[in-house]
Amino acid sequence: MINREGTPRFRVGISTGGGDAPGLNAVIRAVVLSSLHRGWECHGIRDGFHGILAPKQYPNGGVIPLYRDSVRGITHIGGTIIGTTNWGNPLHYPTTGSDGQVYERDRSDEIVNGLAAHGLDAVISIGGDGSMTIAAALARKGVRIIGVPKTIDNDLDGTVVTFGFDTALAFATECLDRLLSTAQAHQRVIVVEVMGRYAGWIALNAGISGSANAILIPEIPYDINKVAAKIKKREADGRCYSIVVVAEGATPAGGDVSVVEHELGRDKRLGGIGERIAHELQELTSRETRLVVLGHLLRGGSPTTFDRLLALRFGAAATRAIEEGQSGVMVALDPPGVRYVPLEEATKRMKTVPLDCDSVRTARDLGIVFGD
Ligand code: F6P
Secondary structure, three states: OEOOOOOEOOEEEEEEOOOOOOOHHHHHHHHHHHHHHOOOEEEEEOOOOHHHHOHHHOOOOOEEEOOOHHHOOOOOOOOOOOOOOOOOOHHHEEEEOOOOOEEEEOOHHHHHHHHHHOOOOEEEEEEOHHHHHHHHHHHHOOOOEEEEEEOOOOOEOOOOOOEOHHHHHHHHHHHHHHHHHHHHHHOOEEEEEEOOOOOOHHHHHHHHHOOOOEEEOOOOOEOHHHHHHHHHHHHHOOOOOEEEEEEOOOOEOOOOOOEEEOOOOOOOEEOOHHHHHHHHHHHHHOOOEEEEEOHHHHHOOOOOHHHHHHHHHHHHHHHHHHHOOOOOEEEEEEOOEEEEEEHHHHOOOEOOOOOOOHHHHHHHHOOOEOOO
8 A cells, every 4th residue: 555655654464373362352453553543554464374374265365454443342352353273383384295194394484475475564463472482483584573472371471461361360250259159059069170271370360369279270280189188178167168270281290281182283272180170079079079161261251451451552562662673572561561572582481370479378378279
């Protein structure tokens, strides 16, 4: 597109990758409005970078213009208007060879060329650790790229918190409140499985806030007998109900994470740990036990005020970062401001729950057990 002065406009591409999180649309809106405000154009890349890699899949094109109207009224809506995917990491893209075998190949050069072909001068990539790793690789290949951290799991390093986490936490806590009354009424044990592959932030914070009696997280391998002992002790004290919150990535001491399936081109799909724990606790305590898996409910819904504001701030900061000539950095919350962290640094390690953090200590002080 050419502006009135006859010069091509600066073009920003936006991509959302990985599992969705409440607040993605708020970032998109902030990027679009901040870009238009600067006289730039904005274009949405469909489904992560699939809009570049497989444009024929999209009748309206894999890269679509985003106007003021495109982002009107979307701040409070979950999901992402440009789509996302956690299949087909471009750095390890699953491809079927002539021998019928599926192998992985690096398609990042195709993205570099595709972005140039669409005339995109800079890209804002919104995602979790996978998306930030892809962004870092593209930055090394010369793409002008800014990362925006998102994940309900809050396991991205370099930022105090990611948007999506507060919304997931608020919903998980509300569910625990609801489950507590029915557990009390029926004198049951209720096991609540929440998301959290590598980090137990949701389980920990919701568990403390929602009066759980046991919290099992990936960072602390558990012994089921210790959880059962806690339930029995409560019974002996006259409280014949208990709430056990389990992160999907929790593992028994000496055991493995519970995997549903592992398809080439995506992370292992976790699940089943809640069921296993519920079954074992019923056996060990003889108390009627029920399982509730919150799963993808945690990823939906309207972002909380905190997440909306953080997402809008991240979107505006990412646009400013482009204007300031930054590249290869991720915007990060560093209260009271937002700073830029090199993508290489943000992706070095996963932000897991420190075993001596105040929340873990608070939980222990409240008598909540971790099964260790
Ligand atoms: O968004 C991260 C996450 O919530 C993980 O906790 C979970 O393992 C994963 O997404 C599940 O993603 P999906 O079912 O979309 O593959």
